[in-house]
Structure formats: structure tokens, C-alpha cells
Amino acid sequence: MAEITLSGITKRFGPITALDDVSLTVPDGAFVVLLGPTGAGKTTLLRLVSGLDQPDAGRVQIGGQDVSTATPAQRNVAMVFQQYSLYPHLTVRQNLEFPLKSPLLRLPPEQIARKVGEVAEVLQITHKLDNKATALSGGEMQRVSIGRALVRNPAAYLMDEPLSSLDAKLRADLRIELKRIQHDMGATFLYVTHDQIEAMTMATHVGVLDHGRLVQFGPPRQIYEDPVSIHAASRLGQPRINILPATLFGPAPAGAAHIGLRPEQIRQGEGEDSFVRRVEHLGDQTRLHLSFHNHDLITVTDAHTGLKSGDIVRIRPEKPLYFDASGARIHQE
Amino acid sequence: MSYSITEPSRAQKWMAGILVVAYAVITLLPLIWIIATGFKSPSDSIAYPPKLFFTPTLEGYVNLFTTRTRQTAEFLAANPPQTWYQEIVAKYGMVIAGPSRFGERFLNSVIIGFGSTFLSVFLGTLAAYAFSRFKVPLKDDLLFFILSTRMMPPIAVAIPIFLMFRQLGLSDTHLGMILLYTAVNLSLAVWLLKGFIDEIPREYEEAALIDGYTRFQAFRKVVLPQAATGIASTAIFCLIFAWNEYAFAVLLTSGNAQTAPPFIPTIIGVGGQDWPAVAAGATLFLLPVMVFTILLRKHLLRGITFGAVRK
Ligand SMILES: Nc1ncnc2c1ncn2[C@@H]1O[C@H](COP(=O)(O)OP(=O)(O)OP(=O)(O)O)[C@@H](O)[C@H]1O
């Protein structure tokens, strides 16, 4: 396991700058989650670390070694692709054995069989081992593709939305399993997801990408509670942070153009009247769609709320976040 | 819900069936005629109207593989035929003088046909992979140039090639013919194979690179198995051309490296019009391509594998 350091990485595809001067350190044994909307450059970043693509500028170091000119094999990283590309001409078992049979490792057969068995067990695909890789459901393919990474013991695991097409239960199981691997074996992870729970529960650090730039990097709670911009604040939180004109609830700090309110920053039962447009019972939370001075906002409320659409509820901001016109955070003294 | 494809009616099915059978009969008729004539006696072979039912004999095949000389009745009586084929020729007052050149010529065809097919497919696969995956300078121009070598009939350059071969000592050699047929086939091979390799998603190789394999190992372990369909069909096309090629073979080979196509017509000249022998030669000549195609059929029919890459 090893530390990964990116310094000043820039990657262009023709006119598009997919990554713009990104510097980032994934500490040894850390679980770094990359967040960002589609097209932000998350996959590109993983590909540059793996060596599948070369940056236009900047350096990649793995375990203190400059690997900028090293081949993917020499970098010794395992990767789970966003398009989980299983080898279609091989069975599930052969897919899982493939990395272990590489000239890099040359493991003895009984060790390969043991390792494949273990991983299949963890991923709950033991009964599919002799299936053709093409004869699997999407979720099964995704697990095999995770398995192909987990059979190895690489310098780092790179995973691109690895749990995206699994059902909730399996996703929860695998979240715990990946976290266990990181924790027990000190594995280093660089992990892309859009999933709030994955980011909050698994990450030791979160990196927020916006149009190819790394705009914030830190522990998940810090990203959540102390975002540097509207963009960063919007990456975490279900429902999303409400962005409203700064003076909607009264005076705002100098330069503020927007006020940001997460559900827990909206005190209910105090302040001014708002109109309940809709009540959504999602099971684990109950959402209120409110209308306040002709602005829409969404918050959560008590599961057994008696509120229904058409009601009036009073709300007041509590410790809100303020942003300037460009979306950057304004810190109050 | 509406479907644009409707179940064909009974009459349509019958029509389709009749058309297919008629087409099959028309295309197979010459083939059946050739195979049947190979088993006729010389007199049956020229009978008019053609005989549908006849006593099959191996005369044609014996004549194809042997040279014979006429002998006196006393000689034949003193040396009774020992084997079934000696018996066949004895009926005509002849004895077998030795083997004909057909075996040799056939072997030449096999060496040159399969040799050039292997070389075309081998080089074609490597070139197609490079064109498909790497940044090759002037890629489009090169590909067009490769294709343009096919825009005129190859025989148009017969004279320069004839002179070149004479100068280089390649005339009437196996190597010369293999190189020539490879040169002609290569453009087809590169273009066909590039199409197939383009269809194979890069993700598979990339996964293999990450899994610890070199570019070449990834090519061998991941790309080649998936290109099998393309390689098989390309090989069949190359073999058919090289196997059937007549004009260059007439021009550039005469003895040592002569292939079967220019040889088979010369059989006619040996002792009158020996149609059964010619037909026998043609029948045997058809076999390798047929066998090769049937052997590779599995790969041709096995469709391209979809589904393991999430789109
Ligand atoms: N091979 C390529 N050729 C041209 N442009 C590319 C290529 N790969 C990525 N891009 C562009 O680079 C930008 C970043 O792409 P990337 O795949 O890294 O996004 P992403 O953050 O992974 O998005 P998603 O969440 O949709 O997977 C996009 O604008 C994309 O169109």
C-alpha cells in the first residue's frame, strides 16, 4: 500500500480541459472519495493515476516514486472501471484469476484458487463462478469487476462508481467490506461516487472536482459543514442545500449574494410564515416542499408530522452559509 | 403496440422456399456435374444426353495421379495387373509408368495458399491493431494507400512483377508466390480486420494492462480471442483468392512451384480428352477450401460478444 501524490496535473482533450492543475495527496491507507458532477474529470483523474492516460502537465507519484513514465502494470494499481469491462470470452472464475496469472505475479495455482474463492465469497458470486462473464446481470458483472481488483494486493485501489448498479442491501454489505479492507489491510483507495452515504461513511477524505479543478479537499464532515463554494456545498446533503437570495430572511453580511440552508439549518416553528406545497414521505425521512416569499425550498421534518399541503409553517435560518455572487463562500467573523 | 415485422403468409413462405431451392440447384449444378463426371468412365463422360445414372469408376482418379503407357497384349498377359488401379488401366491395354505431377502441384497449392494466407492474416492483424489503437502518423493516408493497391486488377502489374521476379530469382519459387499473394491479400486483410478490431472495446485491453499485462500480452490474451471471428473470415477470403489464382500462376510458375490451377487444364492434353481426370482434379481442388471453411465455421457463426461492457 502506498501514498499517491498528484502535482499540477493538467489533462486536455482537444479544446476540453478535463483536469486543470490538480494537486492532491492520497495518504497511505486513506480512503479518498472524489465527488463532482458528470464531466467533472473524475474518471480522467483515475485513468491518469493508473497510467492508462498521460497528463499534459504535472507529475504522478506512487509510494514516493515518480511513475509519470511507468506503464500501468509497473504502477501496480487495481482499477474498477465505470464500464465494468469483464473479459467476455472468459468465465467468471477466469476473469477473477486473470490478474493473478499475470506475468507480474505468477502465483502458484492453489494460492490463486484460494484467493478467487475468498473474493467470490465476499462478493456473493460463488454460485456464478463457472458462468460466462456475458451471462450475468449488471449487478453481478459489477461485483466480478470489483472482485478482479480485490484479488490483488496492489499499491492502491482505484474504483469508479463501483457500487452504482447494486441493490441497497448488497451496496450496504460491500460498503462495509471495502471499508474493512481499507481498515484491516491499510489499503489505499481512490474512489469515485455520486452516493452521499458512500462518501460520508467510507471516506477519510473527500475531494470535490468542479470543471476539472479540485476546489476542496478534506474530511467529509468538513466538506459538509464548511464548504468553500455553492458547488462544493451541493455535492453532499440529501435533500440538497437550498440556495436563496442572501437578504430573503433579513440582513446579510457584506458581499453576500446567496444564503445556503441545509435542512438542519432551517428552524421550524419560529420566524416567518412559509407555505407547505407538498409533503413527501420517503420512509427514512419526510420532506417538506415549502414556498417562502415566492422561493421554493426543501427541508426535512418529523416522520409523524401532521403537516399537509396547504398548511402554513414558520421557518427561520439557523447558522446559515453565505456565498458571494460567484458562488464562493463568505466567512463571517 | 404495433410490430413492423409481420409473420409471412403461407404463400410467401412457399415462394421463399422455392426460390431458395431453385437458387441452390442452379449454384450446385456445376459442382454436382464436376463431382459426378469424376466418377464416370471416359465414354460415359461425353455421352449425350448426359447420363444421370452410371456405373461409378475410379478411372478418372487413377488417370489423374498416374502416367500410363500403351503395351502389347503379350506384355500384359505376361505381367498380369497386381492392384486394382493397374487393373483399371489394363482394360485399356496400358500399364502405369509412374506418378503424375498432380500430387506435387497440389502440394504446391497447399504450401503457397496456406502460407500466404497465414502471412496475410498475421501481418494484417498486427497492422490492423496498430491502425485501430495507436496514433499512426498519416493514418488515413496510409489506409487509403493500402486500399488503393486493390483498385486495379493485380494482373495489371504483371509485367513489372515478372521482370522483378526474374531479377530477384523469385520466379517459379514457393517464396515468390507466397510473397506475391500476401502482397495482394494484405490490403483486404488490413481493412477487414481493422473493422473487426475497431468493434472490440478498448476497455478490455485497458483492464488487462491494469491487471499487470504488457500491451502485447493484452493483445494476445484479450484482443485475439475476441477477433477470432474476424480472423477466421479474413483467412477464408485470403485462402480463396490465393487458392484460385490463375493468371500469376501461369505467368510466374512453370515447374517447381506450379500450383494446381494452371496444371489442371493440362491434364486434358494427356492422351485425348480425359474429362473424368480433369473433373477428378477439379473435385480434389475444391476440397481444401471447403474443409477449411467448415473447420472455421464455428468462428464465423459465433456472433460478436456483446454485453460485458456497460454502455
Ligand atoms: N477520451 C476522451 N476524448 C475526449 N474527451 C474526453 C475523453 N475522456 C473524457 N473526456 C472529456 O473530459 C471531461 C471529463 O470526463 P470524465 O470522464 O473524467 O468525467 P467524469 O467526472 O468521470 O463524469 P461521469 O460522472 O459522467 O463519469 C468530459 O468533458 C469528457 O467529455
Ligand SMILES: [Mg+2]
Ligand atoms: Mg466517469
